[in-house]
Amino acid sequence: MKKTILLLSLAGVCFGSSFFSRGDVAPINNELYKKECVSCHMGYQPGLLPSKSWTYMMNNLEHHFGTDASLDKVDRDAILKYLTANASENATQYKRSAKITASVDESKIYKSISEIPYIIQKHRKIDQKLINQKDVGGLSKCMACHTTADKGVYGDDYIKIPNYGRWDD
Numbered sequence: 001m002k003k004t005i006l007l008l009s010l011a012g013v014c015f016g017s018s019f020f021s022r023g024d025v026a027p028i029n030n031e032l033y034k035k036e037c038v039s040c041h042m043g044y045q046p047g048l049l050p051s052k053s054w055t056y057m058m059n060n061l062e063h064h065f066g067t068d069a070s071l072d073k074v075d076r077d078a079i080l081k082y083l084t085a086n087a088s089e090n091a092t093q094y095k096r097s098a099k100i101t102a103s104v105d106e107s108k109i110y111k112s113i114s115e116i117p118y119i120i121q122k123h124r125k126i127d128q129k130l131i132n133q134k135d136v137g138g139l140s141k142c143m144a145c146h147t148t149a150d151k152g153v154y155g156d157d158y159i160k161i162p163n164y165g166r167w168d169d
């Protein structure tokens with residue numbers, strides 16, 4: 001029994017970054033979140049924001065980016081619990097969550113993903129005209145360029161900017 005555990009943990013150490021690779025951010029795996037938060041826009045993965053940001057957002061749903069996204073208390077609390085448990089600083093086994101965590105100032109509340117320093121830095125080379133064009137509609141529309149964003153996959157291989165094409169840098 002002990003031997004099996006030892007072998008398993010050794011395998012974990014050896015293949016930690018490849019075989020057992022966790023990818024960019026954890027995909028969404030919460031039905032209530034999908035039901036309540038994935039209708040107006042794609043489901044932003046919890047690992048894209050610190051828990052402080054999610055708490056702020058879930059406490060201000062009646063003023064949610066110019067719309068009212070308020071929920072009853074039971075659903076709100078359940079979703080907030082899911083979001084904070086899987087927020088960037090609690091999911092650093094995922095590559096992008098780790099980078100987001102490393103880039104933020106812990107004393108600050110970031111009110112959107114596009115305010116996160118790592119996200120700003122990653123998109124700084126893209127012409128603003130391409131981001132704001134009609135076929136995209138701003139940086140919040142991840143899916144317009146990251147064809148696999150809804151699966152939590154943001155790598156270069158799956159980026160295609162409308163009216164521009166594949167991203168090569």
Ligand code: HEC
Nearest residue numbers: 036037040041044064065067068069112113114139140141
């Ligand atoms: C009534 C529609 C609506 C509902 C429901 C809704 N949202 Fe939003 N949300 C918006 C709009 C509009 C924006 C602004 C960005 C945009 O235009 O895509 C936004 C933006 C966001 C952003 C910021 C995206 C960025 O670029 O950083 C996050 C995160 C977010 N919503 C999370 C949630 C969560 C969590 C829920 C569920 C509690 C939720 N939303 C439910 C309309 C909605």
Ligand code: HEC
Nearest residue numbers: 096113122130131138139140141142145154155156167169
């Ligand atoms: C206008 C198109 C566009 C939109 C919209 C967009 N991105 Fe990106 N994103 C890119 C491009 C292009 C890159 C690659 C930049 C580079 O490598 O220089 C990138 C890079 C990234 C990376 C780093 C990937 C890597 O391989 O280094 C992450 C993470 C990311 N984007 C997340 C997001 C999220 C989350 C959203 C939505 C809130 C979003 N992006 C919206 C075009 C976009």
